[in-house]
Amino acid sequence: MSTPKQLPRWADLILLPLVGLAAALLLSCGVIALLGESPWQAMRLMVDGAFGSQESIGYSLFYATNFIFTGLAVAVAFHAGLFNIGGEGQAYIGGLGAGLVCLWLGHWPFWAVLPLAVMGAAGFGAAWAFLPGLLQAKRGSHIVITTIMFNFIASALMTYLLVNVLIKPGQQSPETREFGSNSWMPFAHEILARVGLDFTATPLNLAFVLALGAAGLVWVFIWHTRWGYALRVVGQSPEAAVYAGISPSRITIMAMLLSGALAGGLGLNELMGSQHRILIDFPGGAGFVGIAVALMGRNHPVGIVFSAILFGALYQGGSQLTFDMPRVNRDMVVVIQGLVILSCGALENMFRQPLTALLGRRRKSGEGRS
């Protein structure tokens, strides 16, 4: 009987994503060459734009913070066997929750506003994921369909609110007034200045630490609590869950609530940390990038943090590229991201087999020698 051929764990977790990444970058180089630019120059500009200076590092990590939150959101749902595509909408509504707290209580001291804002972001995000979760659990409506639909509803709802209800009187652009400055997330350069370190002013802020904390909590929850265990059982085998007395529908709802709450964290970074107001379409696609981040990070918090930083760097380095290379425009960055998603997600099995064979052969010849 054939046991399925398996990659060693390290190769599965680290080598395979890297091979995928390398393949994606190679393809991107090809596309850039087709555009008549030097791929080598482009790659250098990208890396330089992402990590070359304090400013670029700050921006890369700022973007990464959004992706950590949305990546974790996708991963938690994924462990329960749910494909939550609604991170975008949940982040949007979650941001509304955080924003409302900041608008109303922006004059309170920061340490009093922060927990309430976190609760607002998580609560609103969770609420937006609750209905799709409930519909999946009780009616069997597919989560992929409902969460996509909820993205549109969120978008329409937010447009309505921003245009008609929350808009700052006397202006054209649909956005709220600025939050009270007490409720702003401390910037990284401010925090570092307090301990005597000099850092260029960037939007990177305390939310990055919160995102890392969320990643840690997700790790503990998924692998070290009975609820995380139940969630994984449901994700791997709903029949075994029923056998074990775990209610798949209850777990489905719980997973979606958690997922939505994590997606809501994006608002802490983007709104409280940088924009200091609620504005139209502030998630800017981060909810979808989260899917790629989770995929590439193997749905493991550590992997997600790293792949979120990678995507943050791509985002930041890509904008740098569009500045310096006239023939490469914003869409090229999207193409590169798309290629990364393609090769790390969809084409993964294409790399897996040759890699397994290669490693298998090496190990066998190693055995032969010993």
Place this chain on the structure above:
Amino acid sequence: MVEKITVLPPALELRSISKRFGAVQANRAVSFQVAAGSVHGLIGENGAGKSTVMNIVYGFHRADDGEILVNGRPVKISSTQDAIAAGIGMVHQHFMLVENFTVIENVMLGVEGGPLLAEGIAKAREALAKLGKDYGLDVPLDAIVGSLPVGLQQRVEIMKALHRGAQILILDEPTAVLTPQEADQLFRLLGRLREQGKTVLLVTHKLREIMAITDRVTVMRQGSVVAEVETKDTSPRELAEKMVGRSVLLQVQKGPARPGAELLTVSNLEVRDAQGVMRVKRVGFKLHGGEIVGIAGVAGNGQSELLEALAGMRAPVGGEIRFGGRDLVAEKIDPRGRRELGLAHVPEDRLRVGVVTSFSAQENLILGYQDHENFNRGLLMNNQAILEDCARKMAAYDVRPPQPGLRIAAFSGGNQQKLVVAREVDRAPTVLLVGQPTRGVDIGAIEFIHQRLIGLRDAGKAVLVVSVELDEILGLADRILVMAGGEIVGELSRAEATEEKIGLLMAGVREEKT
């Protein structure tokens, strides 16, 4: 030359076939000959490599090494088309039939003989009528396949193979879904095929079938052929020993049962399946402490649904299950609640239900008990306790390899089942429900698992065993209930139970009610 001269070359000959899947050597230089016009048996435990050999012969896999000869001529088989062209037909354990097609449509499938069906159907009808006459294959050609009993569906499969010109017919575990009587009919059919000069290769793990029908038998163990003998010169015991590689107890060793107090009472239980079909109809029985009750029946006669309802996995539509002074149905007690009351369950479908295949052994050993205080410390799980619990059970149940961190899928079927039995039996439940206790389990582990079940019985607990293996029911049970069509159609004490009596009941022939 003083050797006996064989007039015909062997219908099928394998010469040192080897096949490796990754680290697993599934077949190691497998060679054997199947004489033309004979029924040849191929036996071995699960994982011995029988299926791999068959899949190579039928073109599903390609051998790494070795050659296949048909009628003395080497053939290259790299697809099922090649196999069919070489005159090899296969009847799979799980039928490959289109259920809502008629028999004739199924048989023609793939050999329609032209773009228009009418002509093909006429030709096929003629050919099938002849086949039917030659072999006594009595199948209504215009019946919808899904409406036929399993035994007839199997005949359709055989007809399909013959219609494609098969001279060599491979049957993979053909009796798994049949009643003993249906199996006997199948054997008579195989006998007729042999008389007509066809060659039959019977792949099975049931010794009874080998003894009943085959001329010669090849025994495989761990990917190699370990023996090839004339059936008349051997005995079930000898074959079993060759299969396992050591002496085995074919008979379950147990003392007489001493039934005690009534522990579980089921009355008027009615259960529907997911499609809404009533699968269990007004079933009632009692379980007493100190007895093993067996439920016999052909697969798909409601046993699975009954077991799931008892375990709390499927809500019945009516009836009562009284256990520990409570009505489990009316109180809607879930599987976890039932475990807490002392009702444990070893499910039929181990890989889909009993374990989570991607989890490690230690994670699987808390499935269903994940909320237990021993395994948790405050908010977090107590991984140390989980690990120790697993290590202890692995030692007590002789699970190999004893590595709690290893993924459960990496264990053999027998060791997986030992882990599941360890998980459920170790907490000394008052009543244990067991579905197919030894499905996909090697003989060594079968003995061990049976001993544990008997141990539980001797400790005064009740055990309910559902199995489609009649031998297992007869070996284990002190009292036997037979299910057919969702009803309990008969109850026999072990003393009065015989294979024939049970077989008739399984086929739905009711006993006179007294």
